Amino acid sequence: MDVLWHADLGFVEVPFLEGLLLTANYLARDRGVPTDTCTRGLRPCRFANIRYLYFSGVQHLFRGAMAVVGFLGVPYFFVVCFRLPCATCSSQDRLAQLERVAAEGRRSNHTVFYGHYPSSCIHQPHVGALHRIMRSGIAYLSGHLHNLAGLYDDGLYTQQRSGQLELELSDWKDNRRFRILAFDHDLFSFADYKFNQLPLVLITNPKDARFKVAKQEPLGRMALSSHIRILVFSPRIITSVQVSVDGRLLGNAQPAAPLSNLYVIPWRAGDYARGLHLISVVAADTQQRTTVSHHFALDESRVAFKWFPTAILIPDLVLVVRFLFVSAWLAVVLLLAMARWWPRILAPLSSRDGVWFLPTRHGLCLFARRGKWFAVFLSFHVYFAFGPCTVAELLTDHYGLVFAHGVWVEGHYLPGSITFLYAYLQVLLFHIPMLVFFAWTMDTADKPQRPQQHQRRPRYLYGPAVVGLLFQLRSCYLMYKAYGAVTILLGPGQAWPTLAAFVALVLV
Secondary structure, three states: OOOOOOOOOOOOOOOOOOOOOOOOOOHHHHHHOOOOOOOOOOEEEEOEEEEEEEOOOOOOOOOOOOOOOOOOEOOOOEEOOOOOOOOOOOEEEEEHHHHHHHHHHOOOEEEEEEEEOOOHOOOOOOOOOHHHHHHHOOEEOOOOOOOHHHHOOEEEEEOOOOOOEEEEEOOOOOOOEEEEEEEEEEEEEEEEOOOOOOOOOOOOOOOHHHOHOOOOOOOOOHOOOOOEEEEOOOOOOOOEEEEEOEEEEEEEEEEEOOOOOOOEEEEEEEHHHOEEEEEEEEEEOOOOOOEEEEEEEEOOOOOOOOOHHHHHOOOHHHHHHHHHHHHHHHHHHHHHHHHHHOHHHHHHHHHOOOOOOHHHHHHHHHOOOHHHHHHHHHHHHHHHHHHHEEEEEEEEOEEEEOOOOOOEEEEEEEEEEHHHHHHHHHHHHHHHHHHHHHHHHHHHOOHHHOHHHHOOOOHHHHHHHHHHHHHHHHHHHHHHHHHOOOHHHHOOOOOHHHHHHHHHHHHH
C-alpha cells in the first residue's frame, strides 16, 4: 500500500518574519519553501493510473502582523493572517491564480484543499468567494481554532452550502492531534487521532454517512462492494480486527496481503440496502485496543452534522464580529444621547418599579447632566471606534497602529477582523459596566429623593467597575505578553481606561 505523508505548518506567529530568506525563517529553511512568492501549492499524488491533487492555501507565508491582531485571516494567497501586499502579486492576482489552480484540479479524481484558517475566519474580498472556488474539491482541511481551546473535543466538522466538507483539526503542539485521510475507490474517509493512541483504525468502506458528498463521490460503489475494508496501523503486531454491523459480529477481518495495513472481511451489502446502520470495529495489537464505529447508509439516508460546529464553520465570523461591535457601540451612544437630550424616551421604563434598571435609568439621566464625567466617557467611547487604540511592534522593527476597524502598519492598511472582536469585548466588558457603575453611583448620591425600596442597591455598586477593571488588567497582560511594556504605556486602549477605572473606583 502506498502512503503519502505530509505535514503542514500555519502558525499565526510565523508571518511577521521579514522575508523568506532570513536565517530565522525556519519555515523557509526547513520546508524548502520556494523564493517565488507566487508559486502555487500543488501536491499531485498518483497511485497506479489514479490521480489525486492536494492544494495548499498556505504553501508559504507572507509578511503580516504578529499575534494578537493576526488571529483571523486575509486571503491574499488564499488563507494567511494579515499579510501585507506582495510586490510581485496583488491580492486579485492571487485569487485569480487560485481559480486557475482549482480548475486544474478538475482533471484529477479528487481535489483536497487545506490551509491554516477555517473559511469562516477568513477576510474574504466578497461573501462566498472562497467557497465558490473550492466547490470543485471534496474537502477543505483547516486548523487554527484548536477545537476551541479544548472546549469542544468532538471535532469541528460540517458541509458547506457549496458542497465540500470542512474539517477542522486541533493542533499538534499542545494536543498532539493528527489526521489520516484515505481514498477507497474514490470514496473519501478520514479519522482524527491523538499521538500514541494505537492502533489507528479507519473504516473506508462503508464510509461514514455524515461525510457523503454525492456530487463528488461514486457512492453507489458501496452497495456493489463485496468486502468491508479497514485500514489499521500500529508499530506492533495486530492481533485481531473484529467487525460488527448493527450489533451482530461478522467475524475477524484479515489482511488483504501479507504485511498489509488493509484489512477486509466479506459482507452482503444487499442486507443493508435501506436506512442507517451501525458498523463497529475493534482492533487490538499486542498492548492496546481501539474501538471505532459510525453510521453508514447505502441509500440516500444521511446523518446530520451537529449544530455547534456548523454554527462555527459556516457563517462569516468576520462579518459577525463586525455586526456585534457596531451594534454594541451604537447602543451605548443611543443610550447616552437619550439620557442627555431625550430623557422622556426612557420615562416609560420607570413604570417597572422594583427592577434593577430603575435606579440605572434614573442615575443615567443624572450622569448625562454631569458635564465633566459625561464628556470624558462619551469622548473616549467615540474615540475608541475611530482612533488608534494600540501602538505596537506589529512587524519586526516596525511599529503600527491598531484601530477597532483595522491595522495600519508600514504604510499599509489591513482591514479589521479580530480587531472588531477585541473592540466588541471592550465595549461589552468595560464601557457598559463602567456606564452602569456611574449610573448606580449617581442614583445612590440622589437616594434621599428616591423611593425607600431602592436604597439597598449600593451593596452592588462596585461590581460593574470591578468587572471593567479586571477586564482591562487582563487586556494589558495579553498585550504585554504579545508586544511588551511599551505598548501598555503608549496604548490608549490599555493604560488610559485602566487608569480611569481605578480613579473611578477611588474618587466617584
